[in-house]
Amino acid sequence: METSSDAPVVIVREQTRVTSGPEVQQKIIHACRALASILRGTLGPRGLDKGLYKSNGEFAVTSDGARIINDLLIKNPGAKLLVSLGKSQESVIGDGVTSTVLFAGALLDEASRLLRTGVNPLVIVDGYQAALSHALTRLDELEITVAGDDRDLLTQVACTALSGRVAAAESEMFSTMIADALDTVTQQQGDSTRCEAEDVLFDKLEEGTLSDSCLIRGVVWKKRIPLTRMAGVRTDVRIAVLHADLKPPEIRRDAEIEFSEVSAYEEFIAVQEQAREQLAESLLASGADLFCCSGEVDRSVLHKLDAADAMVIADLDEQQLRQVAQASGANVVEHITDLGKDDLGRAASVNAESRQATDEVQDRIIIDGCEGPLVTCLIAGTASADEVIRGLYD
Structure with a gap:
């Protein structure tokens, strides 16, 4: 609404106060x-x-x-x-x-x-x-030019950044941890140096004290272990990273199959089981001890791999696949039939800890001893872990 002077009229509450200048x-x-x-x-x-x-x-x-x-x-x-x-x-x-x-x-x-x-x-x-x-x-x-590989300087910078975040007793330990992490993820690419913050991950141990914290040269996941028998520690592990399901191709949902005789049905089941057997054999032929996949795992294939003392971690997202591939040196394979020995990565150890599942507790899988440029700072303790992680990230 406007008056004859074209000045705008604003309707407000009586208690409203308009200030300016x-x-x-x-x-x-x-x-x-x-x-x-x-x-x-x-x-x-x-x-x-x-x-x-x-x-x-x-x-x-x-x-x-x-x-x-x-x-x-x-x-x-x-x-x-x-x-x-x-x-x-x-x-x-x-x-x-x-x-x-x-x-x-x-x-x-x-x-x-x-x-x-x-x-x-x-x-x-x-x-x-x-x-x-x-x-x-x-x-x-x-400006003062410093060498990027000056470990003492990196430790001092980390110690300064942590001042006020952690007690003096733990400051030296965490400063050394950050210096070790940077040494691991820093790569020389021609005349330039690559060091990305995304290559240093952080996770909480949710037990112990801050002094129990450690640097994992690999990844830490909180995932369900498919079979309890797969829990435990494995050493010198060869890792396959698959962006696929570990199961034979499925029949279309809208397909209908009619069997005129029981023998035909039994033959169909036998063919399906043979496909699972061949799939498990082809996976084991690659020489992998640990299969990390993004999709589902057929129960029959899972048990066949377990019988061969292989381990499976399923239902991983793309970021987790990329991280384990980067840490272990593996190639992310899109099709199971393309998996070969040259696609495998390696880890010094894989520790799968099976714990009683609750809404807040899951199994923990630690893949350590990798040679790739990716590490995880595993922070122990409960009350102060979040604050320490923020300090380390800064």
């Missing part, structure tokens, strides 16, 4: 300063933990800035911008969320002082842009 600026800056003040106490090696309580009853104690801003319910648009800034920092860099939010809050605090003295906002923006350009130039001048 400097008052809005100060309110937004005040909200950003309040958010920064929440994180200020967590900064540094002597930073304090914050207790986070959610409406669903969950409670967490942490000093990680990324975790705190992710769990806070923010309504102010200015404070939401700081949250977005922190999330961008976490996504791109993986660390420094608290420092980023505090630095942005300090810049806004100074901008608030300048605004109160009458300085134009555009002048403040130009000043900050000039300061940014000068800071980047100065950083280039202060």
Whole structure:
């Protein structure tokens, strides 16, 4: 609806208050300063933990800035911008969320002082842009070139990043773990060096203490073991990775088969069983001891493989197949008939732990001793494991 002067008319509640100009600026800056003040106490090696309580009853104690801003319910648009800034920092860099939010809050605090003295906002923006350009130039001048294979330096950097996340007693152990992990996943490709964060996985042991944590040169899965007899430890394991089902081709669902005699039905069953027998023999002929597949496993084929002391892990997703192939050096095979000895990977050991199944407990399979560029940091303990994993990831 418009008046004769073409000015828009907005209908609002009686208790609604409309503000604009400097008052809005100060309110937004005040909200950003309040958010920064929440994180200020967590900064540094002597930073304090914050207790986070959610409406669903969950409670967490942490000093990680990324975790705190992710769990806070923010309504102010200015404070939401700081949250977005922190999330961008976490996504791109993986660390420094608290420092980023505090630095942005300090810049806004100074901008608030300048605004109160009458300085134009555009002048403040130009000043900050000039300061940014000068800071980047100065950083280039202060740059120190270091060798990528300097293990002592990697250990020191990891130790610094873990300050305040773990006790001093475990800091050295986890720093060494990260240095070992980087040594394993770093690859020289011509004149460049490849080292991806995705090649370092993290998992919880859910038992023991932090000192029981270890580095697995391979993968750790929480999957059901198809047969209890397959549980146990195997050494010098040859691994086949199959993006397929371990069962003979099925008859179409809409197909109808009529048997005029019982002997014809028995012959049909015999042919099906022979197909399963041939499938199991072809799999075993590859020389594999462990079959990792993405699909289902025929029960008859499963028992035949078990009788030959082979192990099967089924129902894996594409990411899990890629990870075990990368760690073991195996090729992901799309068709069972294409599987050969050259497609197999190797692992020093495979430990399949069968445990009583509950809603939260599953069997655990640890594939260790691989030579590929992929590792898993297995963190023991219960209460502090999540916080340690976040610290190690950063």
